[in-house]
């Protein structure tokens with residue numbers, strides 16, 4: 001894959017090596033001089049390294065906010081759906097309005113475990129009842145993200161949003177604090193492409209995240225990723241309940257302090273992706289925009305019975321992907337973009353491969369691949 005970006009990356013490496021050689025030479029000369037005269041000559045000149053760093057600035061040239069129009073594409077969706085990839089090549093203003101959700105929801109519908117869930121929903125959209133994970137936002141690098149959050153007067157707690165995609169105080173947290181009945185708006189330039197977490201960062205932040213206040217924002221790169229046939233938004237997260245029995249449970253503060261969740265789930269509740277499996281066809285490429293909301297555990301995201309054909313590690317889509325891996329490590333508060341190619345009809349089982357979490361705590365989902373068998377790739381052989 002010798003595309004332009006790869007070459008630039010190689011130039012960076014070559015430039016960096018040259019810089020090290022030059023710096024070492026200067027340092028040696030300086031030291032020789034220092035033995036005779038001043039300490040000034042012993043300081044290596046930071047020429048090569050800083051030059052390379054500036055030339056390889058990866059943030060886009062910005063068009064002034066005053067010259068931008070409002071984007072007219074779909075920029076939000078509820079899990080596991082993704083808004084379509086952004087096809088325009090100009091910067092725009094992306095407007096998104098969330099309402100804060102405070103509710104009681106079943107976080108294990110099969111056994112009737114309930115919990116007080118807090119989260120976010122698209123303003124005016126009454127389909128989500130649980131609010132967690134929050135909707136996924138999609139924009140393009142260089143866009144101005146004009147975000148409004150409303151905390152309905154019927155709620156009890158103040159909240160806000162820290163976007164890992166936003167450059168500014170607290171990722172916008174300080175400027176988006178809303179008590180019940182309040183609304184706040186920020187405008188933030190999206191400087192880096194990737195898949196990023198957002199979460200409430202008000203007050204006792206772990207408590208707010210433990211109640212479900214998180215989601216993902218995808219910032220498409222200037223040079224689009226190769227196309228995928230299906231795209232999915234999946235968020236891993238943890239619950240710290242004082243019980244896993246039927247009925248309303250409470251937050252277990254000891255478990256939270258000890259980083260010992262009672263549940264680890266995909267898309268907000270146990271069974272979200274097993275009761276409603278994801279689907280693709282043989283011959284297709286499926287792309288996961290995956291966020292690990294934590295709070296505390298790293299995720300070891302693995303597709304049982306398949307591979308990650310491409311992985312943009314840490315969700316950093318400016319950089320080239322690695323190809324053909326098994327389990328991708330997604331830190332708490334991080335994300336990844338990972339592709340699966342459908343080769344044979346099967347049920348691919350998505351797990352956190354710290355398998356206690358998958359088998360006992362809920363970190364499991366299904367991706368059903370439909371199509372014709374291909375015995376050149378897989379077949380079960382009858383015993384003679």
Ligand SMILES: [Cu+2]
Nearest residue numbers: 159200208213
């Ligand atoms: Cu909150």
